[in-house]
Amino acid sequence: MDVDLRKLRYFVAVAEELHFGRAADRLHIAQPVLSRQIRALEHELGAQLFHRTKRATELTPAGRQLLDDARPLLTSAAALRRRVAQAARGPRTFTIAFMPGITLTAAVRAFETLHPGIDVEVLRTSTADQVQVLHDGRADVSIVRLPIDQRALTLRPLYEEPRLAILPAHHRLAGKPSIEISDLAEEHLLQHPDQVPEWRDLPREPRHRPIPALNSVEEKLEHVAAGRGISILPSSVAAFYHRPDITAVPLTDLPPNKVALAWLATRRSPLIQTFVTLTKSLTPTSPPGT
The missing domain is CATH 3.40.190.10 (Periplasmic binding protein-like II)
Incomplete structure (x- = not known):
């Protein structure tokens, strides 16, 4: 059975809103159309996804499981579309994500010197999305602070700091x-x-x-x-x-924070390998008074 990504997007909207009317407005479709699509998805999966009463809409256990699985699947599908579109156009941009406190200036300038035809963009991240930007295709590489979920990633250690x-x-x-x-x-x-x-x-x-x-x-x-x-x-x-x-x-008894360069393990872009080489010289910002 093939899962329809459009139906999954509809399902996620309802699961997040827990209200068919608000979800329909968010999706810019009519509520009866949305209800039919959800019923069709339930029929295809052979499982009830929502408990609906006059007062509330709630996820069933099957619905909660589908929500957990659907979000990364939709993210991966969106990233796939971005990467295919970029490949069709040719590599015109290279996006570097980075966590607060990390200075990229020297590496970015060196990269631009080596690849003057590429537009380099930088994307500030947080603990919540420093890995997500790789999976959803917003960034080609991400300079992360460990610990992170390293599944499906390649990491290159850069430095440590207190x-x-x-x-x-x-x-x-x-x-x-x-x-x-x-x-x-x-x-x-x-x-x-x-x-x-x-x-x-x-x-x-x-x-x-x-x-x-x-x-x-x-x-x-x-x-x-x-x-x-x-x-x-x-x-x-x-x-x-x-x-x-x-x-x-x-703090004298805490191990240092580890900083690393991360990218998707499936990526084979020569631009990523260039940037990996350039980041070997990255060092932490000196604390005040040093």
Whole structure:
């Protein structure tokens, strides 16, 4: 059985909205058409995808599974279309994604010198999408901060840099020459613990303080400055976003943050190999005062 990608897109819209009317508006189609397409998909898959009542639309277990599988499939299909279209036109652009604190200027200039006919674009990413931009075709390469999901990727290590605790300027530990992660056990971490795996090992009382949805370093630092918690960042990020109402204190017992160049393992572009060679000279930004 072949799965119709159009029906999958319709399904994802309904699954995300949990409302057929809103999903139809989002897709710019009539609601009866959308309902027929969802019924046809359920018939093809032999499974009910939604529980519908007068008050609510909910995903069934089969629907939840399909949603998990459909999103990466649609992303891959969109990336395929982008890459085929680019191949048909010829390689006119090369997009480099990068995480905050990473400086690309020297590598970009060297690349442009070697390939003057290629337009080089840069794309700033976050922890949430530094890998996704490769899978969905928005970037040819991505300079990432580990840990990441490395499936289907090729990685080339670049460098390592220390991690620092970012605290409010008036914090009790401000001004210390260095601290250990255990000194922060009573603090509220303003990032997902997956970004700081050592945080999970700290002995402390269970807490249920929510982690705010912070989409950028700037937002994170605003919360730190306001005394709402602390963050742990690589030294180059702390250097780049230096400000007077926060302070950065070295952490002596954390392994360094690892920076790597990543690209899809299936890509064989000579432009990628050129950029791999050029990034061997990348180094972290020096912290303030060095």
